[in-house]
Amino acid sequence: MSRYETVIGLEVHAHLKTRTKIFCACSTTFGSEPNENVCAVCSGMPGVLPVLNAMVPEYAAKMGLATGCEVNLKSVFARKNYFYPDLPKGYQISQFELPICEHGSVAIEVDGQRKVIGLTRIHMEEDAGKNIHSAAENASFVDLNRAGVPLIEIVSEPDMRSAEEAVAYLKELRSILLYLGICDGNMEEGSFRCDANVSIRPVGQEALGTRAELKNLNSFKHVQKAIEYEVARQIDLIEDGEDVVQETRLYNADKGTTHSMRGKEEAHDYRYFPDPDLVPLVLDPAWVEQWRAELPELPAAKRTRFMADYGLADYDAVLLTAELAVADYFEAAAKAYSGQARKIANWVVGDLLPSLGETGIAAGDCLLTPARLAGLLTLVDDGTISVKIGKDSFRDLCASGDDPAEYVRARGLAQVSDTGELEAMVDRVISENPAEVEAYRGGKTKLMSFFMGQVMRLSKGQANPGVVTKLIQQKLS
Amino acid sequence: MKISPQEVAKVARLARLDLPQDKLELFAGQLGDILGHMDKLAELDTDSVEPMYSPVEHTTVLRPDEPRKEHGRDEVLGNAPRQDGQFFIVPRIV
Ligand SMILES: [Zn+2]
Numbered sequence: 001m002s003r004y005e006t007v008i009g010l011e012v013h014a015h016l017k018t019r020t021k022i023f024c025a026c027s028t029t030f031g032s033e034p035n036e037n038v039c040a041v042c043s044g045m046p047g048v049l050p051v052l053n054a055m056v057p058e059y060a061a062k063m064g065l066a067t068g069c070e071v072n073l074k075s076v077f078a079r080k081n082y083f084y085p086d087l088p089k090g091y092q093i094s095q096f097e098l099p100i101c102e103h104g105s106v107a108i109e110v111d112g113q114r115k116v117i118g119l120t121r122i123h124m125e126e127d128a129g130k131n132i133h134s135a136a137e138n139a140s141f142v143d144l145n146r147a148g149v150p151l152i153e154i155v156s157e158p159d160m161r162s163a164e165e166a167v168a169y170l171k172e173l174r175s176i177l178l179y180l181g182i183c184d185g186n187m188e189e190g191s192f193r194c195d196a197n198v199s200i201r202p203v204g205q206e207a208l209g210t211r212a213e214l215k216n217l218n219s220f221k222h223v224q225k226a227i228e229y230e231v232a233r234q235i236d237l238i239e240d241g242e243d244v245v246q247e248t249r250l251y252n253a254d255k256g257t258t259h260s261m262r263g264k265e266e267a268h269d270y271r272y273f274p275d276p277d278l279v280p281l282v283l284d285p286a287w288v289e290q291w292r293a294e295l296p297e298l299p300a301a302k303r304t305r306f307m308a309d310y311g312l313a314d315y316d317a318v319l320l321t322a323e324l325a326v327a328d329y330f331e332a333a334a335k336a337y338s339g340q341a342r343k344i345a346n347w348v349v350g351d352l353l354p355s356l357g358e359t360g361i362a363a364g365d366c367l368l369t370p371a372r373l374a375g376l377l378t379l380v381d382d383g384t385i386s387v388k389i390g391k392d393s394f395r396d397l398c399a400s401g402d403d404p405a406e407y408v409r410a411r412g413l414a415q416v417s418d419t420g421e422l423e424a425m426v427d428r429v430i431s432e433n434p435a436e437v438e439a440y441r442g443g444k445t446k447l448m449s450f451f452m453g454q455v456m457r458l459s460k461g462q463a464n465p466g467v468v469t470k471l472i473q474q475k476l477s
Numbered sequence: 478m479k480i481s482p483q484e485v486a487k488v489a490r491l492a493r494l495d496l497p498q499d500k501l502e503l504f505a506g507q508l509g510d511i512l513g514h515m516d517k518l519a520e521l522d523t524d525s526v527e528p529m530y531s532p533v534e535h536t537t538v539l540r541p542d543e544p545r546k547e548h549g550r551d552e553v554l555g556n557a558p559r560q561d562g563q564f565f566i567v568p569r570i571v
Binding site for chain 1: 488491492493530531532533536537538539540541542543544545546547548550553554556559561563564565566567568569570571
């Protein structure tokens with residue numbers, strides 16, 4: 001047991017899936033030509049006025065409602081002042097004193113332990129542009145397409161105690177955002193970003209240690225590794241009698257280390273004040289009630305229901321509900337299937353998810369539709385094909401969209417249960433392997449699997465294993 | 478003094494204002510007068526008054542989420558001191 005306790009708080013930035021930017025009508029399309037989606041407002045021309053996109057407070061409030069926050073009927077936009085070329089106005093419009101949502105929570109589970117992580121606040125803000133630096137030309141190139149894209153920042157309490165808990169929390173948040181349909185959750189493209197505040201303290205100490213803020217964490221794996229590295233680094237410092245410095249540190253994915261950004265950033269002194277260009281946002285209570293009514297079944301609720309209704313294990317329920325499209329696929333297949341839903345779960349977790357992961361196809365677009373998967377399992381259940389043939393055909397069926405029964409017929413994959421045909425194969429295996437037959441009769445009954453393998457080879461995997469076992473036992477007893 | 482010359486220098490640096498060294502005392506005095514007046518106002522009991530965040534009579538103004546393109550890229554880049562038809566170009570940052 002370590003003498004130190006890790007304390008982690010996370011700040012998550014999620015791009016909202018709106019069509020236009022937060023304060024102007026420019027498109028938010030990702031991957032456009034540089035500076036194609038820019039206007040006088042988002043390029044910071046003097047004299048322009050920001051006007052709030054109606055979808056932004058709706059999405060932000062929905063995230064708050066989904067995480068048990070209080071939605072503030074009155075919230076205020078503030079200016080966060082700093083200078084950087086990707087921020088043309090010299091300030092970012094954000095929220096400070098009165099954010100749209102506060103005091104929520106998200107439940108996570110790590111190693112079977114349930115834990116509730118507090119949410120301090122959710123606020124709305126605009127994203128900055130992007131810079132490309134060129135040493136050769138001794139210049140930086142600024143693209144403002146992303147400047148003004150709407151974000152919500154979700155700030156947690158320092159409630160997490162390990163990298164695993166931090167990752168579980170992030171996965172849960174991402175899942176909720178995807179269920180709400182308000183963020184695409186793409187970490188590589190930066191539409192779901194995370195900064196981690198990490199500190200350590202001796203076990204039993206109440207006061208928090210000095211924290212480092214980790215940036216550049218663009219995958220769950222990076223979050224995990226960066227936190228683990230940072231905790232080890234801070235323990236080393238303290239054991240050596242040195243102090244942890246409060247600073248921002250960048251994660252280097254290639255080396256798996258974090259390094260200080262000292263000198264590159266002015267001390268955090270943003271001089272927030274209410275933005276005089278924007279009136280306070282006042283929400284009609286009726287809107288909030290409407291948004292609450294529109295919330296879909298959320299991942300945690302779906303997980304509980306899947307376990308109760310379909311008899312799923314916790315582990316499978318987590319995997320099946322992480323993404324809404326997968327959950328919908330599973331449920332449709334389970335409804336189309338007359339056997340145990342747990343079998344469908346096994347195939348979805350064991351075969352469908354890896355296949356989707358490799359091909360990058362969404363569950364909803366898979367050509368092996370839920371009804372066809374149910375059909376495939378029925379073919380296995382009624383003995384038409386073996387489990388092995390079923391598994392082997394899976395990827396083909398995903399790619400081709402063939403009806404499983406047609407597919408099996410066209411390729412002659414049906415299982416051989418005909419006793420006469422199988423008996424001939426068993427006889428051949430017995431006559432070709434006298435030494436093994438001798439040993440089996442002498443008591444080495446483990447050789448059954450050898451005979452079975454030989455018959456399977458002769459039948460190209462299509463022999464009904466139950467019938468073959470019986471035949472071998474009869475003939476060798 | 479309400480605000481020290483050092484604090485004035487710091488705020489000026491954060492705001493990228495080039496303040497001559499010999500003016501720091503002068504501005505510290507003037508800013509101090511303003512802050513002093515704020516303290517005077519703070520003597521009023523405002524416990525039962527809702528804070529005002531905007532002098533504008535507030536009605537929430539929202540815009541429908543419909544994209545509109547107002548300017549071509551050449552226009553957007555047109556006023557920049559340096560650009561290459563694609564990007565704004567600024568002195569190298571890192
Ligand atoms: Zn714009």
